[in-house]
Amino acid sequence: MKRHLIKQWIISIIYLLNCISGSAQPVDTNPYIENDSVYLLSYDHGGLILWGADHFQERLRDAIGWLDKYPSFKIGLDIEAQVYDYFSACEPGLLTEIKDYLDKYKGRFGIGTCTYGQPLSQFINEESNIRQISYALKATRKHFNYRPPVYLMSEHAMHSQMPQILNGFGFDGAIMRTHFMMYGYNPVFDVAIGLWTGIDGSRIATIPTYKDQGSEFGKTTVDNWILTRYPGPECDDSLEQFREQFAHIKPLLASRADDSGLRREGLIQKYESNPQYQWILLDELLEKFPEPEVEMKTGPNDYTVRMPWGYCGNEIWNASRKAEVQVLTAERLAAMELLNGGQDREAELNLSWQNLLLAQHHDVQIVGLLPDAHKLLPASLELSNDVLETSLEFLASNMKGEGIKQVTVFNPHSWSQTRWIKASVALSKSDAKGFIIKRGDDILPSRILTAY
Numbered sequence: 001m002k003r004h005l006i007k008q009w010i011i012s013i014i015y016l017l018n019c020i021s022g023s024a025q026p027v028d029t030n031p032y033i034e035n036d037s038v039y040l041l042s043y044d045h046g047g048l049i050l051w052g053a054d055h056f057q058e059r060l061r062d063a064i065g066w067l068d069k070y071p072s073f074k075i076g077l078d079i080e081a082q083v084y085d086y087f088s089a090c091e092p093g094l095l096t097e098i099k100d101y102l103d104k105y106k107g108r109f110g111i112g113t114c115t116y117g118q119p120l121s122q123f124i125n126e127e128s129n130i131r132q133i134s135y136a137l138k139a140t141r142k143h144f145n146y147r148p149p150v151y152l153m154s155e156h157a158m159h160s161q162m163p164q165i166l167n168g169f170g171f172d173g174a175i176m177r178t179h180f181m182m183y184g185y186n187p188v189f190d191v192a193i194g195l196w197t198g199i200d201g202s203r204i205a206t207i208p209t210y211k212d213q214g215s216e217f218g219k220t221t222v223d224n225w226i227l228t229r230y231p232g233p234e235c236d237d238s239l240e241q242f243r244e245q246f247a248h249i250k251p252l253l254a255s256r257a258d259d260s261g262l263r264r265e266g267l268i269q270k271y272e273s274n275p276q277y278q279w280i281l282l283d284e285l286l287e288k289f290p291e292p293e294v295e296m297k298t299g300p301n302d303y304t305v306r307m308p309w310g311y312c313g314n315e316i317w318n319a320s321r322k323a324e325v326q327v328l329t330a331e332r333l334a335a336m337e338l339l340n341g342g343q344d345r346e347a348e349l350n351l352s353w354q355n356l357l358l359a360q361h362h363d364v365q366i367v368g369l370l371p372d373a374h375k376l377l378p379a380s381l382e383l384s385n386d387v388l389e390t391s392l393e394f395l396a397s398n399m400k401g402e403g404i405k406q407v408t409v410f411n412p413h414s415w416s417q418t419r420w421i422k423a424s425v426a427l428s429k430s431d432a433k434g435f436i437i438k439r440g441d442d443i444l445p446s447r448i449l450t451a452y
Helices: 003-020 053-069 080-091 094-104 126-144 162-168 222-229 237-247 265-271 282-288 311-339 345-358 364-365 369-396
Strands: 039-045 076-080 109-111 173-175 194-197 204-206 252-259 277-280 294-297 437-439 442-444
Touching: 003 204, 039 053, 039 109, 039 237, 053 076, 053 094, 053 109, 053 237, 076 294, 080 094, 080 126, 094 126, 109 364, 126 311, 162 173, 162 194, 162 204, 173 265, 237 252, 252 442, 277 282, 311 345, 311 364, 311 369, 311 437, 345 437, 364 369
Parallel strands: 039 076, 039 252, 039 277, 076 109, 173 204, 194 294
Antiparallel strands: 194 204, 437 442
16 A cells, blocks of 8 residues: 555544544644654665675674664665675675664664665666666565665666666665765755656656755765764764755755765764654655655756776776676577476576676776676676577577588577678588588578688
8 A cells, every 4th residue: 555545544534533523623634744854864885895794794783883872873784785695605694693683673773785786777788777676676585584665875876767667676765866976976856755757757756866965076965975974074064054955855864875984973972862863764764755746857868977988998897798798698598498398597597697796886897896807707707608508509409400510590689680600610521612501491691711
């Protein structure tokens, strides 16, 4: 049941009870109008890439310590979902530790993981946008029996088709904020909440980036900066100043999705138990805001790009593209093999995808973590190539052909192609003197390139 239907049902019940008691009064159908609260959302960005398991565990336990010291404080994890799969296989004790914290601090400690490899979504390829979210939701469901209701990302993981994709995955809402904007940032809207509208007309309830909230190169949003650096030498602005700057927007959301080492305990101490500043998790975000009415339309050119093209000679991006093309090709062949009585190659394909999705991590791509790229991308290519070759061999072995040799050509695209195919065929000297290539009864143009 949608939130607005639940709200109207409750209002109707209250009104009916008032009528029965003889004290019928007009019911306020929009209890959010006077809500001038500032809601504080804090999610630790990080994971294994760049930082490692020891750093993750240290920062996790630090966050839990704050939950013990400050009863009003709440915090969640914004990490790549691959971490959970890795812990399950290699460090199960850490996964158990996370599960125990989720039980002990229920409603105060949460999971905000929305992608498998924390990519920059404008710069990964078509199918990868879908797989990043799909594999993340499968992982959180598998390990925690949970899925985040609201899409949240730290770095630039948005584009104009996101409403369509997020609706398809069943998200209730989104936060359209690039919390660290070195690699790009999103459009702004001067409303508390709106309907993010994609190019196909899909709409989803979304907390936007406010006008003047920030889009400086190498910087963060105003509120993310405050939540990571106040009080301290880098930031004199307080949450009171944030409230004053955006006083025309009610209620306000100050959100942080940034490195775990950038949290400020002094800020937690200052606003502890202050009713005007309330810590919340993604699970309770939408119930704090009114129903969205303003349409926030975005187009393909509304998302600013800031990418160091040519970094690492584009090696990592080019290899990622090659790996995606190959795994998609292998998937089509594997499906054909399975439908024709062959083996199921899903496990190998999933592992190929997982390596690719993690290689699309923003720190691998932008920081130029070549050792990680050289491990993940060749692994993805090797797995998909094995599937590709074994499926082709199966299909070829079940085809009847005539003549000296059979060459099986597969077109992975949904459209016909006309281009030369180069094939190596071992022939005897007598066979190589002259031959034709036939497809059924059709003779195909051919040319011998080399003969030994």
